[in-house]
Amino acid sequence: MSKILEVKNLVKKFVKANGDIHTAVNDISFYLEEGEIFSFLGPNGAGKSTTINMITTQLSITSGEILIDGESIVNNPIAARQKIGVVAQHNNLDRGLSAFENLVYHGKYFGMTQSAAESKAHELLRDFGLADWKDDYVKSFSGGMAQRLKIARAIMHEPKLLFLDEPTTGLDPAYRKILWQHVLRLNKENNTTVFLTTHYMEEPERFSDRIAVYNTGEIKAIGTLAELRKLVPSESIIYVTLDKIPLGLEFRLSKFQTIKNVVKKDEKTLTVYPHDSKKALNEILSYLDDSQLKLENIQLSHTTLDDIFIHLTTENKGA
Numbered sequence: 001m002s003k004i005l006e007v008k009n010l011v012k013k014f015v016k017a018n019g020d021i022h023t024a025v026n027d028i029s030f031y032l033e034e035g036e037i038f039s040f041l042g043p044n045g046a047g048k049s050t051t052i053n054m055i056t057t058q059l060s061i062t063s064g065e066i067l068i069d070g071e072s073i074v075n076n077p078i079a080a081r082q083k084i085g086v087v088a089q090h091n092n093l094d095r096g097l098s099a100f101e102n103l104v105y106h107g108k109y110f111g112m113t114q115s116a117a118e119s120k121a122h123e124l125l126r127d128f129g130l131a132d133w134k135d136d137y138v139k140s141f142s143g144g145m146a147q148r149l150k151i152a153r154a155i156m157h158e159p160k161l162l163f164l165d166e167p168t169t170g171l172d173p174a175y176r177k178i179l180w181q182h183v184l185r186l187n188k189e190n191n192t193t194v195f196l197t198t199h200y201m202e203e204p205e206r207f208s209d210r211i212a213v214y215n216t217g218e219i220k221a222i223g224t225l226a227e228l229r230k231l232v233p234s235e236s237i238i239y240v241t242l243d244k245i246p247l248g249l250e251f252r253l254s255k256f257q258t259i260k261n262v263v264k265k266d267e268k269t270l271t272v273y274p275h276d277s278k279k280a281l282n283e284i285l286s287y288l289d290d291s292q293l294k295l296e297n298i299q300l301s302h303t304t305l306d307d308i309f310i311h312l313t314t315e316n317k318g319a
């Protein structure tokens with residue numbers, strides 16, 4: 001496998017309105033192998049779009065280097081742009097063109113013939129439920145319609161490297177499914193590499209080969225889901241919800257042999273990281289019973305990407 005994207009010591013600093021310098025991306029390095037689906041996850045304002053915007057040549061770099069297919073995007077931005085497709089967060093459709101024209105002009109810019117571009121545009125407009133709107137100006141489109149057209153445009157020319165910046169925001173479940181059908185087909189048939197940001201954790205959990213968790217300008221962890229699971233205190237979690245958590249309960253439960261650690265999730269729920277989940281569950285139940293504490297709910301679950309994300313991006317790490 002070869003590296004389709006290499007990001008080396010990338011930094012972005014912004015000057016804020018009050019003159020302060022804000023470092024949105026703080027010396028990050030990572031790479032993407034050709035053909036992989038990579039998810040870049042982080043809380044709001046972490047710097048994900050800033051990173052994508054630099055890689056896709058829409059935003060200047062403060063320092064560092066970005067290579068697409070081995071070539072610097074600063075030295076040759078035109079070559080870089082030919083290889084990528086981007087669903088940006090903002091609406092960057094041409095509002096003065098119809099939906100059909102947006103797609104056909106885009107396809108032709110990327111070297112498609114008129115007839116190939118027209119036939120692909122018809123296919124994508126049909127798949128994304130826009131066939132009846134093909135001649136309408138995009139300025140009349142709803143947010144969800146514009147998002148669907150942005151997705152169709154990004155995949156028109158079947159790019160080598162596809163950037164999806166929160167692509168399913170504003171899409172209903174049926175269109176989410178259609179988006180993923182197209183993306184997975186491109187990935188399988190054309191070996192298209194996918195760089196995804198999203199706040200819907202089930203998408204990276206289902207589709208990613210590797211995941212990076214990113215916060216305050218830095219990559220906190222990177223790897224497969226199985227590798228990231230090893231970074232949380234245990235592979236399963238028990239959530240214990242009581243009508244009220246009495247003082248010191250966390251501490252008392254954390255002393256059990258079967259339990260690694262306990263942290264307060266919220267006012268009513270404790271997150272318990274067990275050594276042995278079944279034994280811990282039984283011990284917790286009998287302890288609560290003996291102590292006459294009112295249990296509202298107890299749930300044992302496999303550690304999800306949500307749990308990993310929260311663990312890696314919040315101060316109270318529970319380990």
Ligand SMILES: Nc1ncnc2c1ncn2[C@@H]1O[C@H](COP(=O)(O)OP(=O)(O)OP(=O)(O)O)[C@@H](O)[C@H]1O
Pocket residue numbers: 014015016022024042043044045046047048049050051
């Ligand atoms: N043009 C700009 N000028 C000043 N600060 C900016 C600019 N663009 C982004 N920022 C700041 O950089 C930080 C990162 O923003 P960015 O949009 O990359 O975050 P994000 O991870 O994509 O967030 P979200 O999940 O909310 O989309 C934020 O604090 C934001 O306010």
